[in-house]
Amino acid sequence: MKSSLMNPQTTARDVCMSLQNVTISYGRFEAVRNVFMDIPRGRVTAFIGPSGCGKSTVLRALNRMNDLVPGCTLKGRVLFDNNDLYDSRIDPVEVRRRIGMVFQKPNPFPKTIYENIAFGARVNGFKGDMDELVERSLRKAAVWDECKDKLNESGLALSGGQQQRLCIARAIATEPEVILMDEPCSALDPISTLKIEETMHELKRSYTIVIVTHNMQQAVRVADMTAFFNAEAVEGGSGKVGYLVEFNDTERIFNAPSQQATQDYVSGRFG
Amino acid sequence: MDRGFQLLSMALAAFVAILLLAIVLTVFQGAREAMATFGTRFITTSSWDPVSNQYGAFVAIYGTLVTSLLSLLIAVPLGVGTAIFITEDLIPASMRNAIGLMVELLAAIPSVVLGLWAIFVMEPAIRPALQLLHRLLGWSPLFASEPQGPGMAPAILILVVMILPIITAISRDALNQVPLELRQGAYGIGTTRWGALFNIILPAAISSITGGVMLALGRAMGETMAVTMIIGNSLNFDISLLAPGNTIASMLANQFGEADGIQVSALMYAALILMLLTLVVNVAAQWIVRRLSLKY
Amino acid sequence: MSYTPVTYDNTPLFERRPLTFNPALTRNRFNAFCTALAAVFSTVAVLPLFLVIFYVLIQGGRLLSLKLFAELPPPPGLDGGGIGNAIVGTIVVTLVAALISIPIGVGGGIFLSEYSRNGWFAQAVRFANDVLSGVPSIISGVFVYGMIVATRVIAGQSYSAMAGGIALSVLMLPTVVKTTDEGLKLVPQELRWGAYGVGASKVVTILRITLPAAFTPIATGVVLAIARAAGETAPLIFTALFSPFWPEGIFSPIATMSVLIFNFAIMPYEAQNELAWAASFVLVIMILGANLLARWISKLARP
Ligand SMILES: Nc1ncnc2c1ncn2[C@@H]1O[C@H](COP(=O)(O)OP(=O)(O)O)[C@@H](O)[C@H]1O
Ligand SMILES: [Mg+2]
Numbered sequence: 001m002k003s004s005l006m007n008p009q010t011t012a013r014d015v016c017m018s019l020q021n022v023t024i025s026y027g028r029f030e031a032v033r034n035v036f037m038d039i040p041r042g043r044v045t046a047f048i049g050p051s052g053c054g055k056s057t058v059l060r061a062l063n064r065m066n067d068l069v070p071g072c073t074l075k076g077r078v079l080f081d082n083n084d085l086y087d088s089r090i091d092p093v094e095v096r097r098r099i100g101m102v103f104q105k106p107n108p109f110p111k112t113i114y115e116n117i118a119f120g121a122r123v124n125g126f127k128g129d130m131d132e133l134v135e136r137s138l139r140k141a142a143v144w145d146e147c148k149d150k151l152n153e154s155g156l157a158l159s160g161g162q163q164q165r166l167c168i169a170r171a172i173a174t175e176p177e178v179i180l181m182d183e184p185c186s187a188l189d190p191i192s193t194l195k196i197e198e199t200m201h202e203l204k205r206s207y208t209i210v211i212v213t214h215n216m217q218q219a220v221r222v223a224d225m226t227a228f229f230n231a232e233a234v235e236g237g238s239g240k241v242g243y244l245v246e247f248n249d250t251e252r253i254f255n256a257p258s259q260q261a262t263q264d265y266v267s268g269r270f271g
Numbered sequence: 272m273d274r275g276f277q278l279l280s281m282a283l284a285a286f287v288a289i290l291l292l293a294i295v296l297t298v299f300q301g302a303r304e305a306m307a308t309f310g311t312r313f314i315t316t317s318s319w320d321p322v323s324n325q326y327g328a329f330v331a332i333y334g335t336l337v338t339s340l341l342s343l344l345i346a347v348p349l350g351v352g353t354a355i356f357i358t359e360d361l362i363p364a365s366m367r368n369a370i371g372l373m374v375e376l377l378a379a380i381p382s383v384v385l386g387l388w389a390i391f392v393m394e395p396a397i398r399p400a401l402q403l404l405h406r407l408l409g410w411s412p413l414f415a416s417e418p419q420g421p422g423m424a425p426a427i428l429i430l431v432v433m434i435l436p437i438i439t440a441i442s443r444d445a446l447n448q449v450p451l452e453l454r455q456g457a458y459g460i461g462t463t464r465w466g467a468l469f470n471i472i473l474p475a476a477i478s479s480i481t482g483g484v485m486l487a488l489g490r491a492m493g494e495t496m497a498v499t500m501i502i503g504n505s506l507n508f509d510i511s512l513l514a515p516g517n518t519i520a521s522m523l524a525n526q527f528g529e530a531d532g533i534q535v536s537a538l539m540y541a542a543l544i545l546m547l548l549t550l551v552v553n554v555a556a557q558w559i560v561r562r563l564s565l566k567y
Numbered sequence: 568m569s570y571t572p573v574t575y576d577n578t579p580l581f582e583r584r585p586l587t588f589n590p591a592l593t594r595n596r597f598n599a600f601c602t603a604l605a606a607v608f609s610t611v612a613v614l615p616l617f618l619v620i621f622y623v624l625i626q627g628g629r630l631l632s633l634k635l636f637a638e639l640p641p642p643p644g645l646d647g648g649g650i651g652n653a654i655v656g657t658i659v660v661t662l663v664a665a666l667i668s669i670p671i672g673v674g675g676g677i678f679l680s681e682y683s684r685n686g687w688f689a690q691a692v693r694f695a696n697d698v699l700s701g702v703p704s705i706i707s708g709v710f711v712y713g714m715i716v717a718t719r720v721i722a723g724q725s726y727s728a729m730a731g732g733i734a735l736s737v738l739m740l741p742t743v744v745k746t747t748d749e750g751l752k753l754v755p756q757e758l759r760w761g762a763y764g765v766g767a768s769k770v771v772t773i774l775r776i777t778l779p780a781a782f783t784p785i786a787t788g789v790v791l792a793i794a795r796a797a798g799e800t801a802p803l804i805f806t807a808l809f810s811p812f813w814p815e816g817i818f819s820p821i822a823t824m825s826v827l828i829f830n831f832a833i834m835p836y837e838a839q840n841e842l843a844w845a846a847s848f849v850l851v852i853m854i855l856g857a858n859l860l861a862r863w864i865s866k867l868a869r870p
Contacts (some may be wrong), residue, residue, distance in 0.1 A: 068455060083586045091588035091595075097461030098586070107452035111476055118432065120460035124580030167456070174460055175581050258474060274600045276770045277682055283674035284688075287744055288695040290737065294702065329834030361602060370609055378614040379858045381798025383825045384847045387832045388619050391626075391840070432615045439612060442850065463594050465601040486701070493703020495801035496825075500832060520705045520801070527712065528805040542709045553701035557694075 013038040016178060016208045017043035017062060018075045022076035024057050024066065028161070031057045032168065032227035032242035035076070037227060044200060044209045049265070053270075054242030055212045056104075058229070059180050062210065063099035066090040080178075091142040097124055102177035104183045106163035108155030113147050116155045116166055117173045124174045133173060140202060141169035161192030168199065172207070179203065181211040185218065197222050216266060219250060226253040298546060301520070303540030308514045308533065313540055317508040319522075321530075326537035330508045338423060338498065339491035341512075342430035347484055349440030355468060357439075358446040371435040371443065378436035386500030392422060394501060397428065405513055416511040421503035423516040431499045434487040441483025442461065445476035478559055485556030487547045494518040519545040615730070626841070627848025635845055640811060640827065646838045650846045652813045656728070656821040657850070659814055660807055661797045662731025668739035669789060673778075676747020676785075681773055693748070700741035707737040708802035716806055721818065728814065728821035731807025735756075735796040742795070746788025750753060750781035794857035800825035824850045831836040 017039040023171070024032050030053030039045050039062075047055040057066070064085060066072040078085045085095055108116050117134045126133065138144040143165035146158070155166055164184060171179055185193040200209060200222045212220050219226050227247040231240035246253060246262045257263045305313065309326060316327025319531065321511040353374065383505050401418035408414040412425035449472050473480075503515020519541045527538055591597060638649035675692070683689040702763035711734040716725050724730075754777050762772040778785075800823075808820035809830060825848040 016716045019713075063457065063459070065455060068451070069457060081586070085586070087555070091586060093458075093461055093463050093594075094584055094586045094588075096458060097581075100461075101455075101459040103452060103455055103459070105451075105452050107456040109453065109456060109471055121581075123460060123462050123466060126580060128580045166545075170460060273769050276773075277678075280674045280678035280682060281688075283671050284676075284678040284692045284744075286671055287675050287699060287740065288692050290740070291695045291699045291702075293714070294699075294706065294710045294737075297710050298706065301709075301713045328638040349608045349612055352605045353612040356605040356609040359605075361605070372615055373613045373616050376855060376858060377619075379794060379798075379854055380616070380619055381800070381825060381850060381854065383798070383828045384623065384851055385619060387828055387843055387847055388622055390620050390832055392618065433658075435612055435615075463598050465598045466594065470599075476583070488703045489703075493701075493705065494599065495705040496829060500829065520703060523705050523709060524801055524804055527709065528808070539709065539713070542706055546706050549701055549703055550698060553698055556701075557697055 008261075014041040016038070016080070017210075018077075018079040019058070019061075020077040020079065022058070022061065022074060022078060024054070024061055024072065026069065027071040030240060030241050032244075035244045037244060038226060038249050039210060041208050042206075043224040044204050044211060044222050045225040045227065046214060046223035047210070047212045047227050047229060048214075048219050049242075050231065051214070052240065052242070053231035055228040055229050056182050057242070059182055059212050060101075060211060062178070062180055063096050063101055064090075065096070065101060067092055072124065077118065093245060097174065098176055099178040100171040100174060100181060102164070102168050102171050102179065102181040102184045102188055106160055106167050106187065108158070108163050108166050110154065110156055111159070112152050113166060114157050115150040116170050120170050120174045126174075137169040137173035138166075140172055140199060141165045141234050142199050143169060161188045164188055165192065165199075168196065172203065176207070178208045178210065181209065183212050183214055186214060193218070216254075222252055223250045226250040228253060228257075228259075228265060229259055230265070240250070295546065298539055298543050300541045301536060302534070304533055305536035306514055309540070310316050313537070314544070319506045320351070321534050324533055325433065326534070326540075326545065328522075328537075328541045330506060330520045331517045331522045333519070334423065334502065335492055335518040335545065335548070337512070338427050338430055338502070338518060339488055339494075342434060342491050343484065343488055344426045345427070346431045346434045346438055346487065350435050350487075351433075351473075353439045353440045353506065354442035354446055358443055359464065359468075361493070371439075374436050374439045377432070378440075378559040382433065382494065382496040383500070385432060386497035388499040389425060389497060390421075393428065394425045397425065401425075401513055401560040412510050413512050413519060416514040421501050423502060423512045423514065425453045426502040426516070426518075427512070429501055430491050430494060432492050433494055433497060437490060438480075438483055439486045441482045441486070442476070445479035445483070446472065448479070449475045469487060478562075481553060482556045484562035485552055485559060489552040489556065490541070492518075492552065493520055493549050495524050499524045596644060599671045602844050602868045606793060623844065623847045623851050625844075626844035627851075630841055630845040631848065635849075636647050640814065640822075640831075640842055641838060642811070643834060643839065644836055648838075648842065650776060650824065650842055650849070652810065653822040653827040653846060655814055656807070656810075656823040657825070659728055659817065659821060660731045660735060660803065660823055661793060663817060664735035664739055664796050665789075665793055666737035667733065668792070670741050671736075672743025673747045673785065674742045676751065677773060679744070679748040680751035681769075681777065696741045696744050699737075700745070702737075703801075704738055704799055705801040707734050708804060708806055710734075711736065711802065711806045724818045726806065726808035726820040727808055727815040728819065731803045731821065731823070732817070734802035734806045735799055737794050737800060738799060743789055744791040745851070747781075747790075750784035750788070751777060753784065754780045783864060783867060787789055787861045790857055790861040790864065794854045794861070797857070798825055799853050800829050804829070 015038045019035050019037040022035040035058060047059065049055055060066045061078060074086055083090060114134055115251055117137050119132050121133055126163060135144060138147050143162055146162050158166060185196055203209060228245045229242055230245045231242040234241050245256060246259045253262060254266050280364060307438040313327055314332060315329055317329035318327050323533055357370050377542055398418055401424055405414050405418055439515050453475060454467060498518055499521035502517060504517055505515035508511055510552055523542055569773050593621060622804040626830055627658060635649040636654060637651050639652055640650060641648035679689050679692060712728055715730045716723055721729050758776055758780055762776045803823055803826050807823060809826050810820045810822045814821050828843045828846050
């Protein structure tokens with residue numbers, strides 16, 4: 001079941017990241033198996049599917065964030081700019097500088113709002129005007145108005161939604177090529193969610209975005225491409241193993257999916 | 272029955288507070304005569320003379336502060352470094368646990384045994400190094416005297432061994448409590464391991480670590496046996512770290528049994544000073560941990 | 568459309584390097600240096616344990632024989648003899664300390680956790696308890712000396728095993744209170760409600776349900792406290808004092824291993840120095856044994 005076969009037009013597009021037969025395990029437990037996928041450049045790609053099917057696991061594999069999880073191993077290849085990210089010569093730090101990430105739970109650093117942005121920029125060797133960068137990043141993340149008068153207060157003093165937008169600002173401040181977002185709106189109110197979705201529309205002009213979302217309307221609103229993951233019990237396995245069911249234009253996934261499971265999921269019959 | 276049990280347990284709990292009070296009062300009561308006789312001169316003068324009954328505890332106070340602070344200076348980087356080494360995934364988990372266990376067992380070795388080891392093993396072993404230090408830095412008053420066995424320097428080193436486990440254990444717990452999300456956030460913007468540690472993780476854990484360091488300082492100031500056995504128990508002031516010295520605790524251990532008259536009171540006065548020092552440090556430690564505890 | 572760095576006067580605003588690992592980069596050198604330093608620090612931190620245990624085993628193990636346990640120490644300057652009286656003495660004094668501090672400490676801990684979790688009184692007691700645990704051990708000796716030895720309140724005696732035990736109990740008490748308090752707090756509330764639900768009174772609930780449920784953490788803490796007390800010297804030097812003879816009851820001065828080590832270590836006689844090593848051997852084996860026992864107990868709870 002190769003997604004590229006099911007979906008010939010993706011290969012024609014400019015491919016940013018490519019997963020080739022990726023299987024990820026936690027210890028001896030296989031969380032996701034045999035994923036093939038080409039993520040197009042300059043677009044928003046959404047991962048949807050029932051919880052526990054491995055969406056976050058695959059997302060974290062894209063910038064080697066799984067290295068932080070003890071016992072997590074990956075088989076197969078993850079290509080980025082024709083580099084295999086899991087090659088032993090690759091520096092994961094360099095990878096994460098090019099592929100930024102926004103997490104499910106807002107995690108601003110216990111520093112001032114200004115420093116939250118400036119720290120990442122300095123780490124990445126920023127040489128320009130820092131004040132300007134802070135303002136530009138906060139504006140892009142639609143949180144400038146709330147923050148501009150308290151740049152020297154702790155990032156933890158903001159509300160949950162503002163913290164998450166601060167984290168988005170932090171991620172985009174370092175100008176990564178790809179931004180990974182793991183359910184960035186799951187802890188947010190609807191208004192903050194809308195603001196972040198507007199931000200994504202704005203961002204996709206300059207970045208490639210991969211977003212995991214629980215919310216199918218959100219996928220429809222923001223994503224150009226959508227990947228549907230599912231999980232099923234396998235013989236001898238201790239838990240359910242996730243796999244990629246279908247990957248296609250969002251339009252097709254929601255209106256004319258080629259798999260019955262996708263049809264069932266997007267029409268709300270399970271999940 | 273119910274009420275009786277409650278009152279009994281309440282009385283037992285109150286006993287703890289009363290005991291603390293009783294300790295403070297007993298020592299204070301014992302110290303009163305010397306306080307009246309010597310006043311604050313006791314702290315600033317350094318003659319300790321049972322023949323003429325003149326007592327000043329400067330040598331012991333100096334020794335207490337110098338040995339405890341310098342041992343802290345060495346033990347903090349060692350302890351925090353060890354804590355980092357056993358909380359990061361640099362080596363397999365089984366090895367990390369083994370190191371953690373060994374450090375905890377080190378804390379269980381009685382102080383008097385460490386003192387014995389310091390006298391017969393450690394001090395002879397480090398003496399050449401101290402002599403070298405004297406030859407190189409002898410121009411400085413801190414290293415001006417020829418090391419000849421017991422002294423402040425070996426006492427400092429044995430204190431390092433004694434407080435290292437506390438600092439390591441508390442730093443390890445503090446680092447383990449830093450949430451994974453924060454670590455992910457740091458790595459997510461492309462910091463390196465040590466970039467994340469120095470800029471994000473250690474600052475987040477700093478209040479707990481500081482609390483632990485203060486507790487260790489309290490322990491170092493009150494530590495008696497190992498220090499008594501190796502510090503030389505000199506009653507004469509010498510600023511040199513290579514010379515024999517004294518601490519309040521070791522003076523108490525050495526003289527209390529044989530003292531009488533106002534010497535007992537002078538010793539109680541010194542004990543009171545030691546108690547106040549440790550009290551301040553311990554209360555500050557708790558305040559730091561409570562006030563500045565993790566925001567996460 | 569390929570990647571073009573954001574630029575500012577034609578120079579990129581951010582450093583962009585190849586994805587491959589470059590050990591010559593400053594940051595990677597710094598990381599390697601820090602990691603090596605941490606490894607060295609950890610080695611230095613565990614080294615003393617090995618050295619101390621090594622010497623205690625080698626020096627103390629040499630004298631291991633039945634005689635060591637059965638005989639009295641020789642007079643200064645003479646060879647032979649054992650540390651029998653000090654081994655008995657350590658057990659006696661530690662036992663006295665345990666018998667005093669465990670009931671008081673467990674009772675006080677019960678009050679803190681079961682009757683007044685957050686009242687001002689409980690907070691004050693907790694604070695006092697924390698402060699008490701930071702009081703230097705020598706101070707507890709000074710306290711017992713001033714309160715009991717000098718005043719001869721116990722059976723008209725000055726130095727005694729009893730006084731030594733009391734001094735050690737002052738050191739044990741805060742640990743026992745704290746482990747009881749925290750052990751009981753871990754017991755799920757449902758267990759208590761269940762007991763009340765079948766009509767049990769509060770005392771019965773505490774003694775029959777809550778306390779047994781918290782047995783493991785409390786026992787672990789108590790064993791550790793006993794192990795620590797057994798090795799204490801400073802509170803004993805001028806309370807229990809020392810005795811070259813077999814114990815003559817708890818109202819007389821008594822020999823203990825820790826004070827024996829102190830006294831004999833600073834004597835200029837080889838025979839005494841060797842007995843100090845032998846006593847260290849016995850003491851360290853006992854204490855490390857108790858520590859491993861405590862670990863084993865606490866593992867029982869988490870199968
Ligand atoms: N750190 C981890 N250790 C072990 N198993 C994990 C870990 N993270 C996730 N898993 C398991 O991997 C599977 C996929 O999890 P995840 O990727 O979080 O799913 P999703 O994001 O789709 O909800 C689940 O069965 C989960 O239990
Ligand atoms: Mg998830």
